[in-house]
Amino acid sequence: MIPQFDLTKEYALLEEEIQHELKKVFAKTNFIGGDNVTTLESNIVKYLGVKYAISCNSGTDALHFALKSLNIGKGDEVITTPFTFISTLEAIMYVGAKPVFADIELDSYNISKTEILKKINKKTKAIIPVHLFGYPFDVRDLKREINNDKIKIIEDCAQSFGSGINCQRVGGIGDVGCFSFYPTKNLGCYGDGGMITTNSEQVFDIVKKLKNHGSSKRYHHDVIGYNSRLDEIQAAILNIKLKYVDQFNLMRVKVADKYDENLSDIKNLSLPKRSRTGHHVFHQYTIYSPIRDKIKEGLEKKGIGTAIYYPISLEKQKAYKNQYSEKNRFSNSNKLTKNCLSLPMYPHLPEDHIHMVCSAIKKII
Ligand SMILES: Cc1ncc(COP(=O)(O)O)c(C=O)c1O
Numbered sequence: 001m002i003p004q005f006d007l008t009k010e011y012a013l014l015e016e017e018i019q020h021e022l023k024k025v026f027a028k029t030n031f032i033g034g035d036n037v038t039t040l041e042s043n044i045v046k047y048l049g050v051k052y053a054i055s056c057n058s059g060t061d062a063l064h065f066a067l068k069s070l071n072i073g074k075g076d077e078v079i080t081t082p083f084t085f086i087s088t089l090e091a092i093m094y095v096g097a098k099p100v101f102a103d104i105e106l107d108s109y110n111i112s113k114t115e116i117l118k119k120i121n122k123k124t125k126a127i128i129p130v131h132l133f134g135y136p137f138d139v140r141d142l143k144r145e146i147n148n149d150k151i152k153i154i155e156d157c158a159q160s161f162g163s164g165i166n167c168q169r170v171g172g173i174g175d176v177g178c179f180s181f182y183p184t185k186n187l188g189c190y191g192d193g194g195m196i197t198t199n200s201e202q203v204f205d206i207v208k209k210l211k212n213h214g215s216s217k218r219y220h221h222d223v224i225g226y227n228s229r230l231d232e233i234q235a236a237i238l239n240i241k242l243k244y245v246d247q248f249n250l251m252r253v254k255v256a257d258k259y260d261e262n263l264s265d266i267k268n269l270s271l272p273k274r275s276r277t278g279h280h281v282f283h284q285y286t287i288y289s290p291i292r293d294k295i296k297e298g299l300e301k302k303g304i305g306t307a308i309y310y311p312i313s314l315e316k317q318k319a320y321k322n323q324y325s326e327k328n329r330f331s332n333s334n335k336l337t338k339n340c341l342s343l344p345m346y347p348h349l350p351e352d353h354i355h356m357v358c359s360a361i362k363k364i365i
Helices: 008-028 036-047 060-067 086-094 113-119 137-145 199-212 232-263 292-301 333-341 351-364
Strands: 052-056 077-080 097-100 122-128 152-156 178-179 194-198 214-217 285-287 340-343
Touching: 008 194, 008 232, 036 194, 052 060, 052 113, 052 199, 060 086, 060 152, 060 178, 060 194, 060 199, 077 086, 086 122, 086 178, 113 137, 113 340, 122 292, 137 152, 199 214, 232 351, 292 340, 292 351, 333 340
Parallel strands: 077 097, 077 122, 122 152, 152 178
Antiparallel strands: 052 194, 178 194, 285 340
8 A cells, every 4th residue: 555645654753752742741731822832933933034923723723813813804805726725715704705716827736826916906805825735826926916015915835834935935925824734734733733924013913812712811802712722732743843844845855856757758647847936845746637537546456545636626615606606717727626636745755655656657547
């Protein structure tokens, strides 16, 4: 069996260090709001070069709080991609704003700047580009082009920890950055977790309250908030894994290089695009093929795991479908849902497994 994702090798490598830190957390029994959380926030501030980092319970909460802190709600429009995980859309719906989709580029799989520009109007309050699969979207270029500080840019960095463009890390380029620490992410914990990053003191002040029942002082609640605290166990694990994240991201790039070497110039197969100005951290290695289903089936028969991220373009999701009149308009997003396939990808994927996957694909094609 070659799984699409596997954490066991990474855990074996870090086990001693993690167990050592967890023992300290258990001895202290201060499970919520302790030193590890504070340290993680300041580590992320340093790593990203931003002024503020506020931990929370998930990437979904991070996106929700980002929108709330920018006072986006009913009557406002938020532009985003239809080719992403549902959370990006959920957050917009939670605050009562109208999601406006802009189609993606077929090569980078990211939202298209040209399509975004077509959708901007007086009601546009924010844009949420997703750095999908670890490929950095050029936020600064978009900012320059729209040249309007009233339109806020919230970076969905859930799949792109450590990625960057022109030497600036994602999460520190737009107005707010939102991260997920779900276990499969490039920086993942062993449960749920998230982070909001920003240079805005106002965003910082609001989010700090929102994530902790609307309070800045114990039992004094200024606004109605939420229970969205990262716990000490997850923060301790993240502090350890943060030390290795650049190394592990490079290992992902090496896996991608090997795939590229072995799979280039094959008929009916396109490989993921490399970013010229940015650092792609390969959360996923996603190929494009008109015979995607055949490849998937053939690999499955050989015990090779793959995944389809994503099988449905968001405007067609059952939970959302009836609210959008521009059905089927996002031809690139819809093409990808039918033709994309994510191959096994994780830092410790053995080289012989990469070769097995590639030769199996060649045989199938
Ligand atoms: C692009 C994207 N945005 C947001 C999220 C939400 O993160 P979480 O699962 O931590 O809520 C995810 C998680 O899979 C994601 O992939």
